[in-house]
Amino acid sequence: MLEAPFPPLDPNGNTEGRGPRLSEIPMRIVIPNLITVLAICAGLSGIRLAIEHRFEQAVAMVLLAAFLDGIDGRIARLLKGSSKFGAQMDSLADIVNFGVAPALVLYLFMLDQAGSFGWIAALIYTIACCLRLARFNVMLEDPNQPAWQGNYFVGVPAPAGAMLVLLPVYAGFLGVIPSKALAYGTAGFTIVIAFLLVSRLPVYNGKTAGSFIRRDFVVPLILGVVIYAGFLMSFTWQTLTLTALGYLLFLPFSAMAWKRRFAAEEQKSSETQA
Template sequence: MVNPFPPYEPNGPNESARGPRLREIPFRLIVPNLITILAICAGLTGVRLAFEERYELAVFMVLLAAFLDGIDGRVARLMKATSKFGAQMDSLADIVNFGVAPALVLYVFVLDQARAFGWIAALLFTIAAGLRLARFNVMAERENKASWQSEYFVGVPAPAGAMLVLLPVYLGFLGVERNATFGYIAAVYTVLIAFLLISRLPVWSGKSEGTRLRRDLVLPLMLGVVFYAALLSSYTWEMMVVTVAIYLASLPFGAHKWRRKYGTLTIEEPGVGDDDMGRHI
């Protein structure tokens, strides 16, 4: 009997040209893809819970999806299980977890109070997240990268955008009334976050290999992380509001630091008609 499912080829069908292909695939190659699939399931489950008006669980599932989507690549690198298949899976999952799921949860919770304008705001955020992810993928694939790309993103990254755009939901959990006025304010805020996603604002990534920490600051930093986690578990939505406020307030400082370090260096981006963009799509 012919197997109806094609064989799993992590790096594409051309890998067989390098030699005989093993019938078995190491399990470590599948683990990162399973994490990505779980992230998609969490994001879509968050949408379902929002429609069922179980909003706190919905937000938790969306944030869980963002967390899982953020670690699958790191797990793949740690397990030496990176593959072209996994990269494509992760890229497709990002638009669901960082674009579609947060926008729908936000719309069901409060943006529907703004009627058509609220839906337009949700659409703009989702499309902006997709454009942001496409730009990131194209810039990451370039052979000649600018020196600042290891330290800065161009625009707010999509995972942070998903966390930021849910601010009206956090405020709603804290007692802000969900009326038409709040709905319109939330819609304007959603459009603002969508603009930050596709903007050319340099945003510090925190991934620079040159970043060093003084030895005497290691223990205070660890205690600070534990303290933050304790506050987050006890005062979840208050701390989420504070986290969003701190992140937004830090954006101008990151851009100022970039200008001081790199001067008037321009940020080159791929255009829609670039060859790189065409190959990616």
């Protein structure tokens, strides 16, 4: 029988085998889960808006879901409110927000013109996203993984995959007219992104950047964020298009950095054993 996320109260006071009784749940545990629920609402609202052919708002909802997904875990760690229930809920939210929602938005915007081939591409992307998230959860439990490899994702992460797969939609907002030929090309592009999700491609995740930065980097970093945010608000689709293309160009360099680090670690290990 499945256990509830929090043990129920027994009116007779019997707590044997149940762990501690919780009559009140701390808000520090509830708040991250509320953010995850809001992310799910954003992803599902994106699907509804796409059905109503309000595609710009639909993409905005998917991007909002990605933003909320990016902060819920950090807020949980900041508040010391992480829980197994929250982790499982976050994974299910990722399937909706970065698998189902982008695939349906892209299908309704363009892939439907490719008929069954377009639908198959959307299915492949969604299933690839599910497989990628399942593999990520399993790898978190691997005690034998070297610490330095934690600085890399295995395959493109699901939020980045959602941003990439919507690239044809950004192009459509910039004036590219959807056509049947373009729809078939988009279907092929969608399948490529799906394979990037489930690939073994090492993708740098930035964890080695640490929690502190050099004092002389603070002002340039703040200015860079402000400039990017300004372009994102003023030239939204142009900025997202360049961001997606830049991310694709970044992937080969990430793989080369991983290979250099792997070779260095192997050499260090052989010297230690010698």
